[in-house]
Amino acid sequence: MKDLDQKWRSWKYDLRTKFFTPYQKVQQDSLACSDTRVVEDQWKNLVQIWSSEEFKDNIRDIKLTQQSSISSSIASVGDAYEQVMGWDRTGRIRGIGTGPTPKSLWGSRSEQKLRQDNESLKEKIDALEERMKKIESRGNNK
Template structure:
């Protein structure tokens, strides 16, 4: 399997992508990044087959369990097979499984976090809407009161 990173190391590609995304890219994202040409096609037939297998299995699991998020990293491990001892795909030289595994959230953890953040966002939007509505009502009352004061209908006492 060839890769598309040229002289850039996987560690450098990972760091650049982490800056763009705001989090470390997953194993699947790293595979796509390092095996996809600029035109969007995969670099070779082996890479294309791996991507096709991942997408097929992900679609099957989504159909079988629609309420559960699909863990693409788990599917990636199934498609790619066992890792060689002491190695971690997509990290370049140096990192070991024990130094990396605790840092990467699983797809399920990420999905759970995203859902929690969406719920919090929805609550905050509702609260903001309520505050804006209250503010508009208060402003309306204040304007009508000021109009009454100008017309002399309200005394200072």
């Protein structure tokens, strides 16, 4: 059932992106869809919904919510949930739905390893630069 819902939403999204331009006023040409699989009355209803101010406000709110939730992720690798429930190996994240995958949310495990290695190398470089400055200052004092 979730798969059917996802496909239905995806179908409507594809129709909207291919055949509907939101910044234009509703005109006769936008009330006709060139896809033969779409029933004309249903297309007219969709265009009216997509053109309504309420729909535009909802989309604006969703975009704002998504922007703020991206900057503050609530889940992290190794969190308490993962420790209790175990690591998901199916390509999905429990409790979040069918949309996000572990890679899309956290990046791949190899990317995480590279980030950790990168951080440790930066720390080593900083320590070596500090040590080099001390040695140079000793040489200048003599």
